[in-house]
Amino acid sequence: xxxxxxxxxxxxxxxxxxxxxxxxxxxxxxxxxxxxxxxxxxxxxxxxxxxxxxxxxxxxxxxxxxxxxxxxxxxxxxxxxxxxxxxxxxxxxxxxxxxxxxxxxxxxxxxxxxxxxxxxxxxxxxxxxxxxxxxxxxxxxxxxxxxxxxxxxxxxxxxxxxxxxxxxxxxxxxxxxxxxxxxxxxxxxxxxxxxxxxxxxxxxxxxxxxxxxxxxxxxxxxxxxxxxxxxxxxxxxxxxxxxxxxxxxxxxxxxxxxxxxxxxxxxxxxxxxxxxxxxxxxxxxxxxxxxxxxxxxxxxxxxxxxxxxxxxx
Numbered sequence: 001x002x003x004x005x006x007x008x009x010x011x012x013x014x015x016x017x018x019x020x021x022x023x024x025x026x027x028x029x030x031x032x033x034x035x036x037x038x039x040x041x042x043x044x045x046x047x048x049x050x051x052x053x054x055x056x057x058x059x060x061x062x063x064x065x066x067x068x069x070x071x072x073x074x075x076x077x078x079x080x081x082x083x084x085x086x087x088x089x090x091x092x093x094x095x096x097x098x099x100x101x102x103x104x105x106x107x108x109x110x111x112x113x114x115x116x117x118x119x120x121x122x123x124x125x126x127x128x129x130x131x132x133x134x135x136x137x138x139x140x141x142x143x144x145x146x147x148x149x150x151x152x153x154x155x156x157x158x159x160x161x162x163x164x165x166x167x168x169x170x171x172x173x174x175x176x177x178x179x180x181x182x183x184x185x186x187x188x189x190x191x192x193x194x195x196x197x198x199x200x201x202x203x204x205x206x207x208x209x210x211x212x213x214x215x216x217x218x219x220x221x222x223x224x225x226x227x228x229x230x231x232x233x234x235x236x237x238x239x240x241x242x243x244x245x246x247x248x249x250x251x252x253x254x255x256x257x258x259x260x261x262x263x264x265x266x267x268x269x270x271x272x273x274x275x276x277x278x279x280x281x282x283x284x285x286x287x288x289x290x291x292x293x294x295x296x297x298x299x300x301x302x303x304x305x306x307x308x309x310x311x312x313x
Contacts, residue, residue, distance in 0.1 A: 023048060039310050053291040058304065060263035060289070061096070061231050062311040069262075070223055070230035071097050074245060076237040077105035081120050082298040085113065085174050087305050092179050096308060099223045100157075100176055100187040101216075103240040104196040107160055107177065107189040111142055114164045114175035132197070139201025141167075146212045147205060155215030156189035186223055188216035190244045217248065225252035227262045233304075234266045234279045236297055242278035249283055260286040267293055267300045 029051075030044040045051045064071050073088065091097040102110070112119035115137065126132030142160060149159020161181035164172050172178045180187030191213040193199060193206055224245070234241055252259050264284055266275040271292060280290030293300060 038306060042307055042310060050293055053293060054304070054307070056289065057231075057233075057263065057265050057291050057293070058307040058311055061233075061304075061308045064229060064231045064263075065096050065308075065312060067229055070099055070227050072099040072101065072223060072227070072230065072232045073097050073235065074101040074232065074237060074241040075106055075235040076103050076241070077109045078236040079297045079301060080106055080109040080113070080176075082296075082301075084297060084301050085110070085176060087302050088176060089174075089179055091305055091308075092176075092183050092185065094309070096305075096312075098185050099220075100180065100185070101220055101241060101244070102157070102176075102187070102189050103237055104189060104191040104198075107156065108138060108142065108196055108198060110176050111160055111164070112138055114169040114172045114178055115141070117171035117174065133200050135197070136201075139198040140203055142198045143201055143203040143205065143208070147208045150208050150211045150215075153215070154212075155219055156191065156212035157187035157216055157219075159212060160189065161187060186219050188220045189213065190216060190220070190240055192240055195240075217244065220244065221248040221251045224248045224259060225255065225257040227252070227259045228257075230262050232262065232264045232279065232283075234264070234268075234275055235301060236268055237275070238268070238272040239274055242274040246278040246282065260288065262288045263290070264288065265291040265293060267295065267297060267304070269294065269296055 027047040029046040032041065032044060042055075045054070047055070061071055063069075079088075088097060088100075092100075109119040121132070121135075123132055126134070141163065145159050145163035146156055149155065149162070152159075154162070157177060157180055161175075161177040161179075164175050164178040165181050169175070169178070177187055179185075189212070191209050193209055198204060199209070227249075232245065234245070249259060262284070264279050266279050268275060271294060276292060280292050284290040
């Protein structure tokens, strides 16, 4: 083959002023001024990429609160282990968050915080000697609470919350399950059997786990049926909550509820397939908006919470 040289002298150019630019000077960040307000800090952030996404999520959350629409926070256990319960509890007290949904592990760490003010064991150490997850009180008390709740037709979240309200839990003020009862908001727990340490306990009843979780699935579907104009924030659940959310949304639409225009977001340290598809992209295809914001929960969640409160102020 022959490759004759190209004539670079014939390359066509055009004036810079005619180009469409994606970054403009009025979108750039502003340097921080020591002693300024938090509102000034938010204003100083660049209006580019995630800077715009974050602002849009904050505005959507504030609008949902003003319009009395659901603000649903779904989460795994990690946000609780990152020390974020006080932030979320404050948002519940202020009427910002009006629905919570956990996976099974989230409920366990919240329950232990209420019981002893501490949680999260050394998995490797316990796995090596066979003691991982074999704590008696957590399994015994949670399984008993779930069984009592099922006997009354109460789902997992409410049953665990009622147990904390009525029992001897010295740190109950740290518990989201407890707040669900005292603030009368739905807190649901979505259990995958075999994933949680209480399933190792000899008092575990698989039928109770299934019934308690199914009751909460029905409750979550009822929340999502009213999601039009609301916000769903998924914090750190890569599998369980994205899958549960998609099915509950399908039920709401199947029953004739209009759930088309709402905002979703995932906060996580990595990008995962199910949160991207089942939280951010698929549910909002009919007219909503979804965002995926990467970062550590212990930074992102307080930042979002404070920004929402500033906008509501």
